[in-house]
Amino acid sequence: MILSFLILLVLQMLTxxxxxxxxxxxxxxxxxxxxxxxxxxxxxxxxGLLWLVxxxxxxxxxxxxxxPRVAQMLGLAAxxxxxxxxxxxxxxxxxxxxxxxxxxxxxxxxxxx
Amino acid sequence: xxxxxxxxxxxxxxxxxxxxxxxxxxxxPFSVGAFFNPFSGFWQNGEEPVRYQETLAIAGLQEPxxxxxxxxxxxxxxAQNDYDLYFVQGYLTARHRLWQxxxxxxVASGRLAEILGDKPGIVAHDRFRRRTGxxxxxxxALASMQTYGPAxxxxxxxxxxxxxxxxxxxxxxxxxxxxILHYQPEIWTPLKSALLLKYMAWDLCGRNDEVLKTxxxxxxxxxxxxxxxxxxxxxxxxxxxxxxxxxxxxxxxPAPPESLFMPESLVELPAPLQSTGSADNGSNNWVVSGKKTxxxxxxxxxxxxxxLNLPCIWYENxxxxxxxxxxxxxxxxxxxxxxxxxxxxxxxxxNAATDVMDWYQVRFRDKNADAYWYDGxxxxxxxxxxxxxxxxxxxxxxTIPMTHHGPVAYRENEHPLRRDLPLGAALRWVPHDASxxxxxxxxxxxxxxxADFVEALAHYxxxxxxxxxxxxxxxxxxxxxxxxxxxxxxxxxxLSDGSDPTYEWDGFIPRxxxxxxxxxxxxxxQSANQNPVTERYPxxxxxxxxxxxxxRRIHERLSEMxxxxxxxxMQLQLDNLNLRARTxxxxxxxxxxxxxxxxxxMQVYHLLEQWDYQNRRDARAPIVFEAWWDEALxxxxxxxxxxxxxxxxxxxxxxxxxxxxxxxxASVYFDRRDTPERESYAAVMQQSYQSACRELITRLGPPGDxxxxxxxxxxxxxxxARIPGLGRMGLPTDxxxxxxxxxxxxxxxxxxxxxxxxxxxQAWGVYPGGQWGNPGSAAYDQFVDKWLAGQYYELLYLSSAxxxxxxxxxxxxxxxxx
Numbered sequence: 001m002i003l004s005f006l007i008l009l010v011l012q013m014l015t016x017x018x019x020x021x022x023x024x025x026x027x028x029x030x031x032x033x034x035x036x037x038x039x040x041x042x043x044x045x046x047x048g049l050l051w052l053v054x055x056x057x058x059x060x061x062x063x064x065x066x067x068p069r070v071a072q073m074l075g076l077a078a079x080x081x082x083x084x085x086x087x088x089x090x091x092x093x094x095x096x097x098x099x100x101x102x103x104x105x106x107x108x109x110x111x112x113x
Numbered sequence: 114x115x116x117x118x119x120x121x122x123x124x125x126x127x128x129x130x131x132x133x134x135x136x137x138x139x140x141x142p143f144s145v146g147a148f149f150n151p152f153s154g155f156w157q158n159g160e161e162p163v164r165y166q167e168t169l170a171i172a173g174l175q176e177p178x179x180x181x182x183x184x185x186x187x188x189x190x191x192a193q194n195d196y197d198l199y200f201v202q203g204y205l206t207a208r209h210r211l212w213q214x215x216x217x218x219x220v221a222s223g224r225l226a227e228i229l230g231d232k233p234g235i236v237a238h239d240r241f242r243r244r245t246g247x248x249x250x251x252x253x254a255l256a257s258m259q260t261y262g263p264a265x266x267x268x269x270x271x272x273x274x275x276x277x278x279x280x281x282x283x284x285x286x287x288x289x290x291x292x293i294l295h296y297q298p299e300i301w302t303p304l305k306s307a308l309l310l311k312y313m314a315w316d317l318c319g320r321n322d323e324v325l326k327t328x329x330x331x332x333x334x335x336x337x338x339x340x341x342x343x344x345x346x347x348x349x350x351x352x353x354x355x356x357x358x359x360x361x362x363x364x365x366x367p368a369p370p371e372s373l374f375m376p377e378s379l380v381e382l383p384a385p386l387q388s389t390g391s392a393d394n395g396s397n398n399w400v401v402s403g404k405k406t407x408x409x410x411x412x413x414x415x416x417x418x419x420x421l422n423l424p425c426i427w428y429e430n431x432x433x434x435x436x437x438x439x440x441x442x443x444x445x446x447x448x449x450x451x452x453x454x455x456x457x458x459x460x461x462x463x464n465a466a467t468d469v470m471d472w473y474q475v476r477f478r479d480k481n482a483d484a485y486w487y488d489g490x491x492x493x494x495x496x497x498x499x500x501x502x503x504x505x506x507x508x509x510x511x512t513i514p515m516t517h518h519g520p521v522a523y524r525e526n527e528h529p530l531r532r533d534l535p536l537g538a539a540l541r542w543v544p545h546d547a548s549x550x551x552x553x554x555x556x557x558x559x560x561x562x563x564a565d566f567v568e569a570l571a572h573y574x575x576x577x578x579x580x581x582x583x584x585x586x587x588x589x590x591x592x593x594x595x596x597x598x599x600x601x602x603x604x605x606x607x608l609s610d611g612s613d614p615t616y617e618w619d620g621f622i623p624r625x626x627x628x629x630x631x632x633x634x635x636x637x638x639q640s641a642n643q644n645p646v647t648e649r650y651p652x653x654x655x656x657x658x659x660x661x662x663x664x665r666r667i668h669e670r671l672s673e674m675x676x677x678x679x680x681x682x683m684q685l686q687l688d689n690l691n692l693r694a695r696t697x698x699x700x701x702x703x704x705x706x707x708x709x710x711x712x713x714x715m716q717v718y719h720l721l722e723q724w725d726y727q728n729r730r731d732a733r734a735p736i737v738f739e740a741w742w743d744e745a746l747x748x749x750x751x752x753x754x755x756x757x758x759x760x761x762x763x764x765x766x767x768x769x770x771x772x773x774x775x776x777x778x779a780s781v782y783f784d785r786r787d788t789p790e791r792e793s794y795a796a797v798m799q800q801s802y803q804s805a806c807r808e809l810i811t812r813l814g815p816p817g818d819x820x821x822x823x824x825x826x827x828x829x830x831x832x833x834a835r836i837p838g839l840g841r842m843g844l845p846t847d848x849x850x851x852x853x854x855x856x857x858x859x860x861x862x863x864x865x866x867x868x869x870x871x872x873x874x875q876a877w878g879v880y881p882g883g884q885w886g887n888p889g890s891a892a893y894d895q896f897v898d899k900w901l902a903g904q905y906y907e908l909l910y911l912s913s914a915x916x917x918x919x920x921x922x923x924x925x926x927x928x929x930x931x
Contacts, residue, residue, distance in 0.1 A: 016150075016153040018133075018144075018146040018147045018149075018153070018154070019134070022130055026126070051149075054152060055149075058156040059156075062159030062160045062161075065888075065893075066155060066888060066889025069888050070155050071838070072837065072838030073836060073839065074838075075837075085149055086149045086151055086156070089146065089149050092129065093133070096126045096129055099122055100123050100126040103115070103118055103123075104123065106115060106119065
């Protein structure tokens with residue numbers, strides 16, 4: 001789980017692609033997943049936590065003005081909702097991808113898990 | 114089972130990815146995943162540091178350039194040559210305004226569908242821009258700009274600077290709007306600068322009432338039209354003082370046709386997609402000579418009134434190289450300063466409003482439209498093919514028939530974008546011709562005296578402007594400057610006959626003969642978009658000139674003032690006197706039979722009676738006057754004038770209505786033609802007053818806080834692309850459109866500037882926006898509150914990069930990189 005988080009962090013810092021939150025948990029679940037639940041959790045926590053912390057970092061820092069404007073644009077009642085949405089996207093995408101990675105890998109295993 | 118589970122979750126995950134990658138938002142293409150990504154999405158568009166202390170290595174620079182930042186984030190650019198100067202102007206403007214400057218060129222060239230997709234009205238908008246020849250106009254302008262060395266250098270350097278900034282952008286540092294609309298900036302080109310200038314030209318001189326007036330003339334006849342659209346406007350104080358003598362020998366005017374053209378059949382207009390474009394752009398400028406000021410030196414003022422948006426249309430900067438030191442506002446996308454001052458002179462502009470646009474009814478040979486009738490023979494039609502790209506859809510191709518007059522914008526069976534665009538007519542428009550306004554601004558930025566000013570304006574064709582001028586030597590001047598067609602009296606007021614050479618423009622008024630004045634005896638000059646001249650001027654000019662109020666009020670104040678200080682001038686820019694109300698309201702009120710008013714109507718009556726005619730934000734009378742004015746006009750005209758197929762009536766010039774309401778109260782126009790009785794002025798006033806009261810009470814409730822002018826009207830500064838949340842809405846402004854402080858619901862004074870000539874010059878200014886276009890920055894709307902409060906900033910005019918001042922807070926050193 002920590003490995004997934006760290007790889008994701010590095011790739012997100014170095015490249016602009018948002019879909020690492022799919023790719024990394026998917027690969028993690030595929031190669032390192034121990035069970036469906038564990039893979040789901042690893043993806044959910046690593047991507048969710050990363051997006052939560054990173055969004056919060058900006059929200060409490062330099063994004064104090066942009067967040068309310070974007071919230072208004074999207075019709076959100078409070079800018080905090082943007083942090084929640086970011087975290088939620090990370091969690092759902094990471095979780096789904098992690099579980100999918102594991103399930104696909106599981107097809108190729110000889111003995112049932 | 115395992116297989117099913119694996120497939121199900123793969124589909125779920127894949128579907129989730131697709132949904133977040135390309136969200137089917139109702140208004141705009143949107144990538145939720147990319148947008149919310151904290152590492153490159155909108156979270157990255159936060160506040161940037163205010164106090165730059167940086168050294169940048171920039172490929173493309175020739176010598177080091179120093180940029181000093183003041184506390185309002187205005188860059189003062191010190192370059193060692195002109196190329197570097199405009200390179201850095203382009204670089205910094207892109208740094209802070211890239212999205213805006215590019216978006217405007219997409220609007221101008223009819224490319225919005227590339228960004229916004231096939232949304233309602235977008236492709237029609239793009240088609241309209243192509244059909245009216247915007248790209249064609251920009252291409253002609255660009256060819257001309259490239260003929261004058263210094264202007265070409267400025268344009269090339271500016272382009273290189275913008276592209277240098279674009280090249281350094283990453284996904285994370287893209288301006289917010291690119292992330293919202295999910296697209297990427299493209300390479301900047303000199304054509305885009307030309308497009309921006311043509312966009313301004315269309316905004317300022319791209320409309321007239323020829324179609325609507327032709328319809329009206331067909332119904333009413335010439336005698337009636339002369340009454341409704343008289344050549345001398347009600348109480349107008351002309352721009353050029355009426356006693357001015359014209360010492361030149363005018364070139365002879367062309368001969369008019371024996372009888373004025375009337376189209377055989379006026380095609381009934383299908384529903385346009387928009388109403389007519391807003392015709393209420395306007396502006397004030399004036400100058401007072403040293404004999405009227407406390408300092409003994411001239412003071413020059415300008416406040417151009419435009420549609421107000423965020424980011425603002427202006428970017429403030431000071432440009433310094435060995436041959437120039439100029440301060441003022443620029444249009445993001447074009448090099449140089451548009452309105453400003455240097456050590457020797459100051460200048461400002463208002464829209465000339467003189468008509469430079471004629472529509473020619475064209476007779477095609479057949480449906481294929483490959484030939485048109487002109488001067489007794491068929492002439493071939495050229496075709497211009499335009500490709501309109503649409504995001505996510507196949508490209509649409511559009512064919513524009515080109516005549517020697519210009520493009521035929523809409524064919525008989527098409528829907529025009531706006532009501533004032535005729536069908537089956539070719540557009541002759543001065544800004545289509547090659548011209549080099551960039552050269553004019555290049556020279557103006559460097560002008561040292563009146564002779565330089567005149568030389569600069571010789572290159573300025575369109576959009577025609579009233580250029581006000583003052584020099585530190587003490588000269589003051591005003592030029593109604595532009596390229597004006599030489600016409601027979603009345604030419605171009607209605608649709609013209611495209612087959613008859615009599616209706617062609619017979620050349621242009623020689624530039625030495627345009628309306629202009631230098632150092633008048635009265636010691637001041639003013640312009641407010643009104644008619645520039647009296648009938649003594651030897652050439653025929655006509656246009657959508659502003660009614661008398663702003664010009665007359667400014668004239669009235671300047672006449673009575675002496676020992677003028679810059680503060681007095683600021684007060685005049687903020688003047689809220691409603692001269693229209695002061696002119697017509699006493700007569701209107703006196704006509705009311707108060708015995709027949711209800712208690713509620715009496716309460717409203719007292720508001721008007723006690724009003725000092727000031728359109729202040731807390732006053733409740735202005736909204737009543739507005740409502741009553743509208744009702745009175747409707748009662749006055751709706752029964753006299755024909756409505757078009759959509760029920761729209763073109764009212765006469767407002768000056769005519771004002772004259773009737775306060776002087777010609779016995780006029781037959783007050784009688785309602787749809788009733789057998791003969792209605793009097795008093796009856797019409799009583800009835801319109803009561804319906805205005807009813808309308809206001811229905812809309813705003815009983816007279817209370819919601820009736821206050823600032824709340825009932827107010828001003829919205831919307832985002833340029835109308836993105837919700839990125840504007841400043843509901844600002845409680847004073848003023849109104851025919852008032853010196855010319856605020857409107859969606860527009861107003863876009864740059865208030867006062868310059869006191871001297872050594873060094875002193876200047877003050879404010880615009881309703883902020884220097885940085887990033888909505889995530891405090892500098893996005895930094896000046897709005899100060900603008901709203903009617904306050905000004907002192908502008909820092911630096912003589913060297915080493916100058917010290919407590920308000921200088923940052924420095925950027927740009928080094929050439931090899």
